[in-house]
Amino acid sequence: MKKEFRLICKKIKEFEYIVIARHQNSDLDALGSQFALKEWINLNYKGKKVYCIGENHQKYNKLFFPKCDLVDFENQKFLAICLDVNQFNRIDGEDLFKKANYTICIDHHDASGADSFGISYINSKKIACCEILADFILSAKLKKINNNVCKYLFAGISGDSGNFYFEACNANTFKVGAKLLEKGNFNQFKDFHAIVGLDSLEDTKVVHKIFDKITYDQKSGVAYYINNSSELKELGVTAHGANEKIGKFNHIEEYKIIVAASEYEEGLYRCSIRSKSKNVIETVKKYGGGGHKLACGVKELKIEQVESLISELKQL
Ligand SMILES: [Mn+2]
Known part of the structure; x- marks a missing residue:
């Protein structure tokens, strides 16, 4: 022992x-x-x-x-x-x-x-x-x-x-x-x-709706989706539920880095970040986040901070 x-x-x-x-x-x-x-x-x-x-x-x-x-x-x-x-x-x-x-x-x-x-x-x-x-x-x-x-x-x-x-x-x-x-x-x-471990039909429909909202920057390989509280309501998921779906998109070859951001409290966003090979934790830590080299998260971000985090990730 x-x-x-x-x-x-x-x-x-x-x-x-x-x-x-x-x-x-x-x-x-x-x-x-x-x-x-x-x-x-x-x-x-x-x-x-x-x-x-x-x-x-x-x-x-x-x-x-x-x-x-x-x-x-x-x-x-x-x-x-x-x-x-x-x-x-x-x-x-x-x-x-x-x-x-x-x-x-x-x-x-x-x-x-x-x-x-x-x-x-x-x-x-x-x-x-x-x-x-x-x-x-x-x-x-x-x-x-x-x-x-x-x-x-x-x-x-x-x-x-x-x-x-x-x-x-x-x-x-x-x-x-x-x-x-x-x-x-x-x-x-x-x-x-x-x-x-299986995906329900309902969940899969949500995944497809989120997929349609993904913005993909071809040059940097950064993809992201942002949902404010009314968009979450429309999707029928919680902030956590929407961010959790990131795993599904992490399998897409072209998305070198993917960011999910959801408004969980008025004006405040929680982000999940997944990367295939670039170390993203140091960037995320600057915003008060934590986690692992290729999978991390950060909360309490205003929408401007979410946007600036995404543009920093594009520079990596
Ligand atoms: Mn764990």
Whole structure:
């Protein structure tokens, strides 16, 4: 077992109340990390009260993961663990998180703007937070593991790696994936992709409508789509829902960089950025964003800032 993980386990043992948080606008990696860790703690430690906090994801918490938990305790000492995020202001449940008696962070995002935690394990070389957790959990020979832990971790790795496809996916990602399939005794298509990985007809229609709105600058290879709140309403999606579709367009060869921008609060836009090879994180960081070299995001931008971000990306 890794040294860092041994320290984390010591803290888990110490506290009865444990809150597990992750980033806002959850995805499979964030939720997979949360629910796998909760399941694993309940499986291996007696008498723990573990809460996975945050808003439910429209689809994933309905079809694949349990519902997120409401915290029903007050005036109790508790441990808070954040997964797939390393900045307080990006945590879904920031206020509660900050009240914890001890904090732990396990993440794979760029660590340069990370806040400080009691224990921090950030490895930005890993494709998913679930890969880090899986490395930890699979190395704990004396601990139990079950079908759900494996399935949730696999889903997270699959989600962030574009189904074992992106550049940061390596031999270890496949090894871990194979071990999870073996130990969890599930089928990746029947028990995962077929449940949450397929596109509904409605979603596909939205994707097509968004596609028609994409502006593509041939010279730089930058493509983008911007939706204000009334356009989002017309499309029938939330800001998060529209930005999430970026993955579909990231497969288009000509789009070297793609930007999705959606108005989530009056006058404020949230952007997602995907790149095929150019490092975009340094540019995005200038606007207060974060993430990974080829996949990152930024929020609280005015429309002028969105436009200036796009023109900076064109210069790369
Ligand atoms: Mn992630």
